[in-house]
Amino acid sequence: MKNFTEINNASNEKSAALPRRKFIKMAGASLAILSFPMSSAFAFESKKQTVKNKIVWVLLRGAQDSLHTIVPTFDPQYKVLRPKLSTSFKSPLLSLEKGFALHPSLKNLHAWYQEKQLLPIVAVSSGYARRSHFDGQDFLESGKSDIDHDSGWLARAIDIKQKRALAVSRSTPISLRSSDSVNTWYPSNLKSSDDDIYSALAKLYQNDELLKENLEDGLEVRGLVGEQKRNKKKRQGKFIDLTKACAKLMVGEQGVDCAMLELGGWDTHNNQGTRLNNKLAELDNGLAELKAGLGYEWQSTIVIIGTEFGRTAKENGTGGTDHGTGSALFLAGGAIAGGKVEGNWPGLKPQELFERRDLMPTTNSFSWIGSVLSQHWHFTKQELMQVFPQVKAYDHVLLRS
Amino acid sequence: MSQNSMSSTVINHSNIAVNRFGYGARGDELAQAKQDPKTWIKSQLLPIFFNTTLPHSNDVFIEHEKYQKQKKQLKMQQQKQLENKSQSVNKMTKNYARSALRDMSVDTLNQAIHSSHSVSWRLLDFFSNHFSVSANGRLMVGLSATLEREAIAPNLLGNFADLLLAVEQHPAMLIYLNNEKSFGPNSRMAKKRNKGLNENLAREIMELHTLGVDGPYQQADVIELAKGITGWSVKRQGKERGEGFVFRAYGHEPGSRKLLGKKYSQQGIMQGSQMLRDLAMHPATAKHVCYKLAHHFVSENPPEPLLDKMEATWLKKQGNIKQVMFSMFDADEAWLDTAQKFKTPREFVISTFRVLGLNKMKDKAILNSLTTLGQQPFNAGSPAGFSDDVNDWLGASALMARIDWSTMITGYVKRKNTETMMKLAFGENVSQHTYQSVMRAESRQQAMTLFLMSPEFQRR
Numbered sequence: 001m002k003n004f005t006e007i008n009n010a011s012n013e014k015s016a017a018l019p020r021r022k023f024i025k026m027a028g029a030s031l032a033i034l035s036f037p038m039s040s041a042f043a044f045e046s047k048k049q050t051v052k053n054k055i056v057w058v059l060l061r062g063a064q065d066s067l068h069t070i071v072p073t074f075d076p077q078y079k080v081l082r083p084k085l086s087t088s089f090k091s092p093l094l095s096l097e098k099g100f101a102l103h104p105s106l107k108n109l110h111a112w113y114q115e116k117q118l119l120p121i122v123a124v125s126s127g128y129a130r131r132s133h134f135d136g137q138d139f140l141e142s143g144k145s146d147i148d149h150d151s152g153w154l155a156r157a158i159d160i161k162q163k164r165a166l167a168v169s170r171s172t173p174i175s176l177r178s179s180d181s182v183n184t185w186y187p188s189n190l191k192s193s194d195d196d197i198y199s200a201l202a203k204l205y206q207n208d209e210l211l212k213e214n215l216e217d218g219l220e221v222r223g224l225v226g227e228q229k230r231n232k233k234k235r236q237g238k239f240i241d242l243t244k245a246c247a248k249l250m251v252g253e254q255g256v257d258c259a260m261l262e263l264g265g266w267d268t269h270n271n272q273g274t275r276l277n278n279k280l281a282e283l284d285n286g287l288a289e290l291k292a293g294l295g296y297e298w299q300s301t302i303v304i305i306g307t308e309f310g311r312t313a314k315e316n317g318t319g320g321t322d323h324g325t326g327s328a329l330f331l332a333g334g335a336i337a338g339g340k341v342e343g344n345w346p347g348l349k350p351q352e353l354f355e356r357r358d359l360m361p362t363t364n365s366f367s368w369i370g371s372v373l374s375q376h377w378h379f380t381k382q383e384l385m386q387v388f389p390q391v392k393a394y395d396h397v398l399l400r401s
Numbered sequence: 402m403s404q405n406s407m408s409s410t411v412i413n414h415s416n417i418a419v420n421r422f423g424y425g426a427r428g429d430e431l432a433q434a435k436q437d438p439k440t441w442i443k444s445q446l447l448p449i450f451f452n453t454t455l456p457h458s459n460d461v462f463i464e465h466e467k468y469q470k471q472k473k474q475l476k477m478q479q480q481k482q483l484e485n486k487s488q489s490v491n492k493m494t495k496n497y498a499r500s501a502l503r504d505m506s507v508d509t510l511n512q513a514i515h516s517s518h519s520v521s522w523r524l525l526d527f528f529s530n531h532f533s534v535s536a537n538g539r540l541m542v543g544l545s546a547t548l549e550r551e552a553i554a555p556n557l558l559g560n561f562a563d564l565l566l567a568v569e570q571h572p573a574m575l576i577y578l579n580n581e582k583s584f585g586p587n588s589r590m591a592k593k594r595n596k597g598l599n600e601n602l603a604r605e606i607m608e609l610h611t612l613g614v615d616g617p618y619q620q621a622d623v624i625e626l627a628k629g630i631t632g633w634s635v636k637r638q639g640k641e642r643g644e645g646f647v648f649r650a651y652g653h654e655p656g657s658r659k660l661l662g663k664k665y666s667q668q669g670i671m672q673g674s675q676m677l678r679d680l681a682m683h684p685a686t687a688k689h690v691c692y693k694l695a696h697h698f699v700s701e702n703p704p705e706p707l708l709d710k711m712e713a714t715w716l717k718k719q720g721n722i723k724q725v726m727f728s729m730f731d732a733d734e735a736w737l738d739t740a741q742k743f744k745t746p747r748e749f750v751i752s753t754f755r756v757l758g759l760n761k762m763k764d765k766a767i768l769n770s771l772t773t774l775g776q777q778p779f780n781a782g783s784p785a786g787f788s789d790d791v792n793d794w795l796g797a798s799a800l801m802a803r804i805d806w807s808t809m810i811t812g813y814v815k816r817k818n819t820e821t822m823m824k825l826a827f828g829e830n831v832s833q834h835t836y837q838s839v840m841r842a843e844s845r846q847q848a849m850t851l852f853l854m855s856p857e858f859q860r861r
Binding site for chain 1: 795
C-alpha cells in the first residue's frame, strides 16, 4: 500500500490555454499554396539536424495482462493463482533475465531483447487506483493528477521541444490534445476528391475555425502520404498496416518526430489463453513492421508501450482475468539500452498484492516515460514538471551509450 | 472547445426541433414543425416496431447449434473430406450470422432514414449505444443486433428499470460481458465443476449502465452485484430445451448480499433483479444517464438547469424515459439558438440520406458508409460504446473522409437542385457566406458537396 500511495502522490494542474496553430506554420505553408504535392514542406527544419530522436507511443487499450506477457517463472505463487492460464501457453516461453519469460507470441520482441533493444519494466502503474478502463486510459493519456480531457502528456512534451507529432487515428487522442503541432492520419477506402473541392471548402470554412484547422491538417498529411488508392476488399485499420504507414510518415526529411498508435482488444475476461496468443502476435508483427519501415532511423527511436492497468493476479472463473492494477511497460528501439528486466518485483503472495488481488505497482509509468524524455529529448527537470506535474523522472540510464 | 470555433449562425426553433432532436429534415419537416416546434417534437416520440421477418436471437442460437453439430459430424469423417467441407460449413454459418447482422443493422438505419418520427430512432440509437455490444466472435456477430430490437425498443419510452432488466437479461449482453458462465464461488455449480465468478458485467452495469464511473460504489460493491447476478445465464443449445435467458439456481451464490450499504436477502433471481431496480432509481444513475442524454442531444456542455430539470423528472417519475425526454424538450436551455454539436458519422449519414431522399442505396453502401467514417454498427469495440464528444469525431483524417464520402454520394444525385435541398435542410437559417459559396460552386456536384460539408449541415 505504501508504495502505491507514494507513486500516486500528486498535485493539481489546470488545463493548458488554447494554443495557436503551429503545424502549418512550421511547414512554411499557408493555405493559399496548400496544394499537392507538398514535397518540401519540412525541409528547412531538417537541415539543422540530420538524425532526429524519435518517440513512438503505443497505447494498448483494454488492460493488457502483464502477468501473461512477462511471466515470473520463478514465483511459485504464479501457478497457484493461475492453474489454467499458466498451462495455456502453446509453445515454450521465451526466457529473459531474473527468471522472467516472454509470451511465445512475442518472437520479434524477444529477438530485440537479445539484441539489447528491448527493456521490459515490471509492476508499473500510472497511479490510477480504480478499475475503469475508460478513466484509466484517460488518466494515462492526460498525465496529470486529475484527468484533463483537453491536454495530454505527449502534446505538452512536443510543445516544449517544438516537435511535431502524428496520431494514427481519425481524430486526436487525449495524449496529443492541446498541441498545434499534431496531425492525424487514418487509412480510408474512399477515393480522394478533386483538389478544387478542398479549395472551395477552405473558403467555405473561413468562419469556422475548427473545421478550417482540421481541413488544413488533413490536406497537409495527404500531401505527405499521397493520394488514397481505393481498396475495397482489404479490411481497414489492421495494426500491421497502421504501423507500416506510421513508419512511412516518420522517416526522411519530412518525417514527424513522434507518433502515437493504439491497439485495442486486451480486455480478456474469458478465454484469455487463445485471445492473447493471437493478440500478442498481432502486436509483435506490427511492431516488427514499424522497425522495418523506420530503417536506419530505428537506431534513434524509442518505442514506449503501455496500458491503462493490469489484471487480477488470480484467474477468474471463466478462463480469464478481471480488472487489476499493476501492469508492465515496454521500452524498445535502437536507442534503448535493453536486454534486461527493470522494475521491482513485489511478489504474488496475498499480502504482497494490491488490495489482496492485483499485482502491486512498485514504480510509476510516468516517471519511466519522464526518464525517456529527459535522456532522449533532453528535458530539464523544470520542463518535465510541465509534462508530468506530479512525478519525477528516475535516474536509471535507459539509453544506449 | 472554444466558443469562437462554433458556427454562429442563429437557428430558430423549428430548425432545432428537426435537426438537434431529430435526424434532420426529411421532406417538408421544417414546415411541419414551424407552427409549434415543441408540440411537434413531443408528438414524434412514438413506439418503435421492427420487421419481424428478420432473425430473432433464438434463431441465431438455433443456427449456431446447427453449425456446431455439423462441425462435430465432419470431425468424424475422413481428414481430406474434413478440410474441404469444414470450409463450406464455416462459410455457411458465418454467412448466416453475418447476414443477420447486416440485415438488422441496415433495417435500423433504413427505418431511421425513412421515419416520420426520427427522434424516436435517435433515442433508440442512444440507448443502443448506452448498452453497447460489439460483434466480436462467431456468436456475437449474430446476436449483437438483436439487443436493441428485443430488449431496448420495447422499453424505449417506459421506465429505465424495465429497460435495464431487459438488457441485462438478454443473451447478447450476458454473453458479451461474460456473465453466462459466472457462478457463485459457494454455489453447487462451483463446487461440483470448478467454475467461478466473473465480475465483468457487474462492473460495467455500475460504471457504464447506471451509476457512472464517479458513482458511489467500491470494488466490494462490484463483487456483491456480480454475486447477486450469478446464475443469470443463457440456455445451452442441444442440452436444454429452448433458447435464450435462463436462471441457473444451482449456480447462484447462496446467502444475502450487501450492495451500496443495503441488504438484499432475496433468494434466487429476485436478488439481482431488486439490485438492478434500486440501481435504476439511484440519484447517481439519474445524474449519469440524464447528463449523457443532454450531452448527446443538446450540447457538449449541457447547462446545469437543464440537467437539474431532467434529473428531478427522473426521480419523480420513476425513471420514465418519455417523461425525462419531455422535460428536456420543455427546458429553454435545450433550445440554445446556435449550433452546439458536431454530428457523429451516424447522424451525418442518416441526415444526408434523409434530406437527399435517396431511396436506391444498396444495403452494403449504407453500411460501408458508416464503416469508412468510423462508426460501423455494433463495432464500438468497447462496452462504453461510441463517443459523443466532438473531439473524437472532428479530426483531420475524419474530416477528409467525410469530404471524400460526400463527393462519392453527390456523384449519385447530380439531378437534385441544391438550392431546394438547402431550403429543406436549413429553412432560412443559413449564413450568407455558405449560401453564396454553394450557389457559386463550379458544378452541381460541387455545390451539393459544399452543402453537405457546410458548417450548417455538419453541426446541429
